[in-house]
Amino acid sequence: MQVTTFGRWAPVLPHWRVRALFASAESFLDREREALPLWWVVSVGGGIALWLILPGLRSWIAAMWLAAGLCLAGMALGGRTRRAVVGCALGLAIGLTLVWWRAESVATIRLDRPVILTLTGTVGSIEPLPARDLVRLLIRPDDPLLPPLVRLNVDSKNVPAGLEGGAHLSVKARLTGPMQMPLPGAHDYARDFWFSGIGGMGKALGPVVLLSPAQEASGLDQWRARLDRHVRAQLNASEGGIATALVTGDQGALPQSDADAMRRSGLAHLLSVSGLHIAAAIGATFFVALRLLSLSERLALRFNLVLIAAGAGALAGIGYTLLTGMQVPTVRSCLGALLVLAGTALGREAISLRMIATAALLILMLRPESLYGPSFQLSFAAVTTLVALFSWPWFKRFVEVREDGLSRRAIRHVAELLMTGLAIELALMPFALFHFHREGLYGVFANLLAIPLTTFAIMPLEAAALLFDVVGCGWPFWQATGWAISLLLWIAHAAAEAPGSVALRPQMPDWAFAAMVLGGLWLAIWREGRVRVAGVVPILAGAAAALSSPRPDLLVTGDGRHLAIVAEDGTPFLLRERAKDYIRGLLGETAAFDGELPALDDWPAARCSLDSCIAILDRGERRWTVLAVRSGQKLEWNELTAACTNADIVIADRRLPQACHARSLRLGARELARTGGLTIKLGVEPELSTVASEIAGHPWSASP
Secondary structure (H helix, E strand, O other): OHHHHHHHHOOOOOOHHHHHHHHHHHHHHHHOHHHHHHHHHHHHHHHHHHHHHOOOHHHHHHHHHHHHHHHHHHHOOOHHHHHHHHHHHHHHHHHHHHHHHHHHHOOOOOOOOOEEEEEEEEEEEEEEEHHHOEEEEEEEEOOOOOOOOEEEEEEHHHOOOOOOOOOEEEEEEEEEOOOOOOOOOOOOHHHHHHHHOOOEEEEEOOOOEEEEOOOHHHHHHHHHHHHHHHHHHHOOHHHHHHHHHHHHOOOOOOOHHHHHHHHHOOOHHHHOOOHHHHHHHHHHHHHHHHHHHOOOHHHHHHOOHHHHHHHHHHHHHHHHHHHOOOOHHHHHHHHHHHHHHHHHHOOOOOOOHHHHHHHHHHHHHHOHHHHHOHHHHHHHHHHHHHHHHHHOHHHHHHHOOOOOOHHHHHHHHHHHHHHHHHHHHHHHHHHHHHHHOEEEOOHHHHHHHHHHHHHHHHHHHHHHHHHHHOOOOOHHHHHHHHHHHHHHHHHHHHHHHOOOOEEEOOOOOHHHHHHHHHHHHHHHHOOOHHHHHOOHHHHHHHHHHHHOOOOOOEEEOOOOOOEEEEOOOOOEEEOOOOOOHHHHHHHHHHOOOOOOOOEHHHOOOEEEOOOEEEEEEEEOOEEEEEEEEOOOOOOOHHHHHHHHHOOOEEEOOOOOOOOOOOOOEEEOHHHHHHHOOEEEEEOOOEEEEEHHHHHOOOHHHOOO
């Protein structure tokens, strides 16, 4: 085969070693032919990622030309090498085209400035947030000059009784355009709003007036709301918040302290109805249906009970998905579970990398933008890690069924749980650090206890409580559910409050994250041992770059109102002491600091007045003087320009006068409008990372 495929190229290849390399590549691809379709799905995802990362039209067109060139180069080869190269090139082009078309097709009106108006419209959805004493409404305005969808926060006391999806309302509100990414590396809410078709957001300034009630067509929403209220009425705030999240997917009722503990302990995934919950619901239904049906000898002999039980499980999964509001993670998990059921019913290998790739491809075809979301990445990374781990020969030998005593089996099962938990934790660590800048260090042990507790105790008990509530006998089951959830919260708080429970790192380079992801895929997809282990190299390179990422010295939000100056010990000091919790959390995560952020007034290296602060920073061989304006009052022109002359960096949330000449960097309202939020690393010269450079060229980055 090697001579047939490459012999015709022998005269033009520069050296026999190159020919041998091509021959060995084709031999390897022939042995690994089952992996090629998986790499094609990866290439589709790579095309989507390229569009989301590259800055604008010219770079997207260049990427398309690159894919075309790669396709033509592949045509010059032969055998499986040709199919591999051409297939990956086409996958890149398809992925890039999919997300590009999707972004253009959802374009809509967006607000370009804040407005105060009386908003009338139809309620699309209602999201109660009891922990924040708010209700979040998605409204379709009547005014055609407004965006087709607007998200509005309303104080709970201003929400009238009977307000449900489909109702017509009127309310005085302040609306703005979608919030841009506040700092480099932070979550891009503007991108989420763009693909959701939401063109504005705001806050109600008074009570909501119900003009007409909802139509009866919204029965499922009404049932979900009644179920939500019923569950929370059976338990106290903490237990009721988790119980509600498991049933309806609504996390708004969970107190903030408990939500923080779940996140810091690595258990937050239990609150989002996704793979674990769908698998538990479908698996329990499948098992019970199969056991009950097999009690009948006639049914067992005449019908395929596995197929019937799989159908029952599928109906349970679809019903659970509808009940929880068809959130993206739930739909994705339900789709994957349905594929597993289909494989089981057909007698095929149900859980495999091909099944995972099929589910991922279907989702990317429908919602290509979901690739960049942490939910998509975390869920598929966890499942892929499990399947790949169980495909390794040494792990197969370790977990295979054998005639051992009870103690040996118990030890092996515990070791299996520990190894799978550790593998998943290591696999998810790059994603957690990239998206959230943090990783729970005790997540493996917390999940080892919490996942079985949730799957085999909390969810069955809650299902039984709801079932027996029909006849008024659910109280004992609610009591047991509350005890089980209390134990889950105890695990979360113990793991979250343990010393060194959370590791925080500054924003890693995009290439480091990509290297770790590609290395992980390399380990998961290839089967040949020596080639497979080569995936460790990019993982180690990416991890080294991530761990060595420098901490920024200055953090400035896009409006210029909020500034954090990071001391040499890593503590960020806030310019405005009254900054809200969201801003404090954002600045703390970006600075990789876990704790309460002190005020700049308390830093010995800063001198502050009511109007401004001047801070002195020694970085490397240079001393930096930073002037930050924090007052809304008018400043004397002579004093401001003189202070600018003596400062290396000037930052203000207002337009600075032309005579304000800082020695190195001037950031007023005009400059920040171009850069957006930014982080600054001080050395010989300031090194800037800006929001504008991260979102440049994408439709949600342009001014409406």
